[in-house]
Amino acid sequence: MSHVGVGPRAVVRSAAFLTAGALAVTVLTGCGGADEAGKPLAGQDIAEAARDRVADSGTLRWAVDAVPDTLNTFQADADAATTTVAQATLPSMYRLDATGRPQRNADYLESAKVVETEPKQVVLYKLNQQAVWSDGREIGAADFAAQWRALSGKDSAYWTARNAGYDRIEKVERGDNDLEVKVTFSRPYADWRSLFSPLYPKDVMGSPDSFNDGARRKLKVSAGPFKVKEVDRKEKDVVLTRNPRWWGEPAKLDKIVLHAVPRDKRVDALADGTVDLAAVDPAGARRIAGAAQGNAGPLHGPGSGRTETEALRAWGTAHGFDKEAADSERGLKKLRKAMAEWHMREQQLRGFEVRKSFEPAYTQLALNGSEGPLADERVRRAVARALNRKELAELVLKPLGLPAVPVGSHLALSGQAAYADNSGALGDQDTGEAQALLADAGWVPGGPVEEPKKAEKAAGGNGRKADDGNDGDASEGGDDGTYIVGEDDKAPREEDRDAEEAQGARDEKPSGRHGEDGGRHLAQDGLHGGAPGAYAPKGTAAPAGAGPRALAKDGKPLSLKFVVPSGPGSETLRAVAGRIAKMLDRVGIRTEITKVADDSYFKDHIAAGQYDLALYSWPASAFPATDARPVYAKPVPAADGSLTVEQNYTRVGTDQVDQLFDQAIGTLDEDEARDLIRKADSRIWAAAGSIPLYQRPELTAARKDLVNAGAFGFRTPVYEDMGFLKKGAKISASPTKG
Known part of the structure; x- marks a missing residue:
C-alpha cells in the first residue's frame, strides 16, 4: 500500500481543530524576481521510442491495486x-506536460481561451471537428x-465527490456553431483549465441515476484511443480494447488489461508472466536488479564452500521455511523443488528492468494540532526545527539513485509553475531553537512526572497494552526513547529491525522513557564530551541524567503518538518514522510508534484525528488554488457543533x-495567482501543521521490450x-526525459 492517502478529492470529515494564530512571516517568496519554479528533479523514464519502431499489435498486462469500484x-x-481508465478512454481538454503544467490537448481542442472578463468571465472552447463519441455522436x-x-x-441527487470550479459556472451554451462551447462564469475562476477533464458523455451525466450507477461497472460510450470492453471482477481484470472510432494516432496495442495484483505479490507476478508492467517497492526493485546482475546463481557446489544441505537450509531460512525443513529427506525434497522454482522465477526476471522517476506527490510529516x-x-x-529533512530525503532516495532534495513547498513540486522553496518561513534544523521553543511553551527538562495509575502503566502509558513481542525491545522502550507497539498488541518485530537497520547503529540512548531514569547510557558511548580515549570499562553505566532528558509539563511527559502502517510495502515509512523519532529524542520529545493495519491507517487514524x-x-x-485549498482550509463549525x-x-x-487561496482562485492574472499561492505556502510552513519531506519515488518494473511506458513522472x-x-x-538513442 503506497499511502498516498486520499487525493484532494477526498470525502469531507468533521473533527476538532486549532487555529495557528497570527503568524509573523518576515520573508515571502514569489513577490517578484526570477522564477523559482526550477526544473523537475527527474524526468520520465519510459523507454521512449518512435511510433514507427513499435509493433502494431500486442496486449499490455498492467498491474493495479484493485479493480475499481467505479x-x-x-x-x-x-x-x-x-x-x-478515464485517461485511456475519455476526452481531456488539457493534459500535463513534463513540468506538471496543463497543456491543450489537440486531439480534442483546436483552441480554448478567455474571450471576455467583463462583466463576467467567458471561456470559448473550439473543438476538434473530428472528435466523436464511440457511438458516432459529435x-x-x-x-x-x-x-x-x-x-x-x-442537485443533491448527484452523489458527487467534488464540484470545485463547476460551482462557479453560470451557464454552458452552444457557440456560433456545433464545434463551439461557450462557458460563462458567475465568478472569476483562475483554474478554468481544470474543468471538463475528463469529460463524460451526456448519457452518464444527464441524470442522477445514470451518474450514480450507470458508469460504476460499465462505460458504454467512450472517446479515446481505447474503450472499455469489460470489467471482470472474477478474474480481477479491466479490459480495454482499441476504439475503432478514434480519430487520432491509432493505438499500437490491441489491448490493455489492468490486472489487480497486491503490491507484495507483484515481483512474482512479473516473473510468472501474469503482468508486463507494475509499480514496485524498493525491495522489489532490488530483487529485479539483483536478478539482472545474476545474483540468482548456484548456492552450493565447487568454490561455494557449502554442502547442498547447508545451502538448502540457508535458502529455506531466508525464504520463510522452518529451520528444521532440511532435516529430513522429505524436507530436502520440498526445499529443492521450492528453490528450483524460485531460481526459475529469478531467471524470468532478467527480462525486466526498473524505470525510475518521481511521482507527482510528496511525503509529509503531519502534526495533529487539534x-x-x-x-x-x-x-x-x-518538532519541525528538530528535523533534518535532507537526511530524511537521503534515507529514502539515495539508495535508489534519485536526487535527495527535500520538498520546499506544500502546494507544488519542483518544475511546476507555483513551486518555490518557502521552508525559510519556518527554518532549517536547529536543535537550540527547538529546545528554546519547547521551553517557551513550558516543557521543562527532567520536570516532575506524575506516576501513572497501575492500569495505565500496564497499558503502556497511553491506554493501550504495550507490545509483548518476544524480543523485549518494545515493552522495554526503544533504544531512542521510542515505544514501538502494535495495534493488535503483537507488532512484527522484523519491521522494527528493518527500521533500525535503515537508521544505522544507534549509539545515542536516552536515560529512560517518559522522564524515568533507566540508567541505559554507557560512558563509552561518547555522549558526554570526555577526552578521546577516556573510556570506562565496557558495561559501566553513566551517571543518571547524563543524556537527553525527557520534557515534562504539569506533571505530564512530552510524548507523542506516532502512527505508521504495518503492512508489506510500508517499510520505508517505518524507517523514516524511526529516524524522525531519533531526531525528536535529541530535543527531549519522546514518541510512541504505533503500527496499525493498512486498511484502517488512513480512515480510522489520519482522517479521524487519532494520532499526534x-x-x-x-x-x-497543476491547480493548487482549487485542489489544495480544502487540504489547508481552516476548519469551521458545523451545524451540529x-x-x-x-x-x-x-x-x-x-x-x-x-x-490567499480565495484571492488566487479569483484572479485571471497568472503571475498574480502564482505569487498568491507562494505566499499561502509560506504561511502554511509557518503554521507547522505539516512538514513536506521528500518527493515520492516512482519505481516501475517493465518488460525490456515495452516502450513508451514506465515511470511517467508529471x-x-x-x-x-x-x-x-x-x-x-531499438529504443530512441536520445529519449526525451520528461
Whole structure:
C-alpha cells in the first residue's frame, strides 16, 4: 500500500481543530524576481521510442491495486485505476506536460481561451471537428452542459465527490456553431483549465441515476484511443480494447488489461508472466536488479564452500521455511523443488528492468494540532526545527539513485509553475531553537512526572497494552526513547529491525522513557564530551541524567503518538518514522510508534484525528488554488457543533491562508495567482501543521521490450504510443526525459 492517502478529492470529515494564530512571516517568496519554479528533479523514464519502431499489435498486462469500484472519476470511491481508465478512454481538454503544467490537448481542442472578463468571465472552447463519441455522436455543448449540471452541487441527487470550479459556472451554451462551447462564469475562476477533464458523455451525466450507477461497472460510450470492453471482477481484470472510432494516432496495442495484483505479490507476478508492467517497492526493485546482475546463481557446489544441505537450509531460512525443513529427506525434497522454482522465477526476471522517476506527490510529516501538546504552535514548530529533512530525503532516495532534495513547498513540486522553496518561513534544523521553543511553551527538562495509575502503566502509558513481542525491545522502550507497539498488541518485530537497520547503529540512548531514569547510557558511548580515549570499562553505566532528558509539563511527559502502517510495502515509512523519532529524542520529545493495519491507517487514524504524528502523501496538482485549498482550509463549525475539516487532517488552519487561496482562485492574472499561492505556502510552513519531506519515488518494473511506458513522472501517459518494440528495433538513442 503506497499511502498516498486520499487525493484532494477526498470525502469531507468533521473533527476538532486549532487555529495557528497570527503568524509573523518576515520573508515571502514569489513577490517578484526570477522564477523559482526550477526544473523537475527527474524526468520520465519510459523507454521512449518512435511510433514507427513499435509493433502494431500486442496486449499490455498492467498491474493495479484493485479493480475499481467505479469508472466515474467524480465519485468518492474512485481510485488510481479509475483515473487510468478515464485517461485511456475519455476526452481531456488539457493534459500535463513534463513540468506538471496543463497543456491543450489537440486531439480534442483546436483552441480554448478567455474571450471576455467583463462583466463576467467567458471561456470559448473550439473543438476538434473530428472528435466523436464511440457511438458516432459529435462531442459538443450538450456534454459540457450535462457535466456542469451534474457537478455544480445544486442537485443533491448527484452523489458527487467534488464540484470545485463547476460551482462557479453560470451557464454552458452552444457557440456560433456545433464545434463551439461557450462557458460563462458567475465568478472569476483562475483554474478554468481544470474543468471538463475528463469529460463524460451526456448519457452518464444527464441524470442522477445514470451518474450514480450507470458508469460504476460499465462505460458504454467512450472517446479515446481505447474503450472499455469489460470489467471482470472474477478474474480481477479491466479490459480495454482499441476504439475503432478514434480519430487520432491509432493505438499500437490491441489491448490493455489492468490486472489487480497486491503490491507484495507483484515481483512474482512479473516473473510468472501474469503482468508486463507494475509499480514496485524498493525491495522489489532490488530483487529485479539483483536478478539482472545474476545474483540468482548456484548456492552450493565447487568454490561455494557449502554442502547442498547447508545451502538448502540457508535458502529455506531466508525464504520463510522452518529451520528444521532440511532435516529430513522429505524436507530436502520440498526445499529443492521450492528453490528450483524460485531460481526459475529469478531467471524470468532478467527480462525486466526498473524505470525510475518521481511521482507527482510528496511525503509529509503531519502534526495533529487539534489537541494535546501539538495544539501549541510552539511545540509544532519545535518538532519541525528538530528535523533534518535532507537526511530524511537521503534515507529514502539515495539508495535508489534519485536526487535527495527535500520538498520546499506544500502546494507544488519542483518544475511546476507555483513551486518555490518557502521552508525559510519556518527554518532549517536547529536543535537550540527547538529546545528554546519547547521551553517557551513550558516543557521543562527532567520536570516532575506524575506516576501513572497501575492500569495505565500496564497499558503502556497511553491506554493501550504495550507490545509483548518476544524480543523485549518494545515493552522495554526503544533504544531512542521510542515505544514501538502494535495495534493488535503483537507488532512484527522484523519491521522494527528493518527500521533500525535503515537508521544505522544507534549509539545515542536516552536515560529512560517518559522522564524515568533507566540508567541505559554507557560512558563509552561518547555522549558526554570526555577526552578521546577516556573510556570506562565496557558495561559501566553513566551517571543518571547524563543524556537527553525527557520534557515534562504539569506533571505530564512530552510524548507523542506516532502512527505508521504495518503492512508489506510500508517499510520505508517505518524507517523514516524511526529516524524522525531519533531526531525528536535529541530535543527531549519522546514518541510512541504505533503500527496499525493498512486498511484502517488512513480512515480510522489520519482522517479521524487519532494520532499526534503520521506520515502520508499528497499528490501535487497543476491547480493548487482549487485542489489544495480544502487540504489547508481552516476548519469551521458545523451545524451540529462539530468542526468541518474538509481534507485538513492536521486540523491546523488560518484565516490568512484561506484569504490567499480565495484571492488566487479569483484572479485571471497568472503571475498574480502564482505569487498568491507562494505566499499561502509560506504561511502554511509557518503554521507547522505539516512538514513536506521528500518527493515520492516512482519505481516501475517493465518488460525490456515495452516502450513508451514506465515511470511517467508529471507527464500524462500517451496510451496510443505504448507497445512492444518491433523485432530488431531499438529504443530512441536520445529519449526525451520528461
